[in-house]
Amino acid sequence: MSTALCPECEADVRIPGDAVQNELIACPDCGAELELVSLNPLTLERAPEVEEDWGE
Numbered sequence: 609m610s611t612a613l614c615p616e617c618e619a620d621v622r623i624p625g626d627a628v629q630n631e632l633i634a635c636p637d638c639g640a641e642l643e644l645v646s647l648n649p650l651t652l653e654r655a656p657e658v659e660e661d662w663g664e
Contacts, residue, residue, distance in 0.1 A: 612650040616640040623650055 611620040619637035623644065627633070631644045632655055641655040 610650055612644075612652045614638060614640060614642065615653055616642075621652060 609625055610623045612623055613619070614621050614635040614637065616635060617638040617640070619635055621633060621635050621642065623633065627644055627647070629644060629647055633642050633644060633652065634640070635642055642652040643655040645651050645653045
């Protein structure tokens, strides 16, 4: 298991060995929903907010 830094609080976030790119992971310290955007190097970014399309 590896770790990456949370972009919100800079805590170490454990990344499972079977994680895949674009997987969503919650930060255990601040609770931010993060997206694994790169596997090499391990890079986390804040996950995009889901927006309603209002039937468009």
